[in-house]
Amino acid sequence: MTKLAIILLSAVFINNYVLAKFLGICPFLGVSKNLKSAVGMSAAVIFVMLMATAATWPIQMYLLNPHNLGYLQTIVFILVIAALVQLVEIVLKRYMPALHQSLGVYLPLITTNCAVLGVTILNIDEGYTFWEAMVNSLGSGLGFMLAMVMFSGVRSTMEGSDIPESFKGLPITLVAAAITSLSFMGFGGVIENLFS
Numbered sequence: 256m257t258k259l260a261i262i263l264l265s266a267v268f269i270n271n272y273v274l275a276k277f278l279g280i281c282p283f284l285g286v287s288k289n290l291k292s293a294v295g296m297s298a299a300v301i302f303v304m305l306m307a308t309a310a311t312w313p314i315q316m317y318l319l320n321p322h323n324l325g326y327l328q329t330i331v332f333i334l335v336i337a338a339l340v341q342l343v344e345i346v347l348k349r350y351m352p353a354l355h356q357s358l359g360v361y362l363p364l365i366t367t368n369c370a371v372l373g374v375t376i377l378n379i380d381e382g383y384t385f386w387e388a389m390v391n392s393l394g395s396g397l398g399f400m401l402a403m404v405m406f407s408g409v410r411s412t413m414e415g416s417d418i419p420e421s422f423k424g425l426p427i428t429l430v431a432a433a434i435t436s437l438s439f440m441g442f443g444g445v446i447e448n449l450f451s
Contacts, residue, residue, distance in 0.1 A: 262383075263397075266397075267394045270398075271401070272374065274435060279373075282364060286403070287406045288410055289357065291357065292357045293404055294403070297400035299347070299358070300365060300396055302396075303371055304370075305392050305396065308374065311331070311332050314331060315328060370395070374395045378392065406431070413431060
């Protein structure tokens, strides 16, 4: 149980896929202007990460590894993720059309979101059991949501600020993202010391 807590907290704070591993930057920069869109995108990413892990871990362990087909990992994982994203898009379009429209082009981009593919591959590379992989995926998704919500707040604050002309737009967004990323570096070593 302690190991699962360490995996969860590390995935959220220390090994944050957006702010520490720099995966999933496209939706992080693109959808974080609006809090509602950021939360909606994050919820979709959490769902896809969990479902992708639940599908890809058994495929890797019971199909690819026993038949020496590990070289197909990336292709198979991308196909599984693409199918799950299509499922999410159909459900959102049917039951939450306003959220579907606000996410726009970024919803299909979950298919190519390297954070989703990264978590499925790193779960295998780290040698996690099925439940450890699921906890890591949940923590990674929650970390993605935390980064999106925090950055959404930072961006909304920046809109009311007097920004020099040369920094307006993408430059100030990247500077703010770097500062937000620095705020997570303080968590390094804390989680391990809590449980030692």
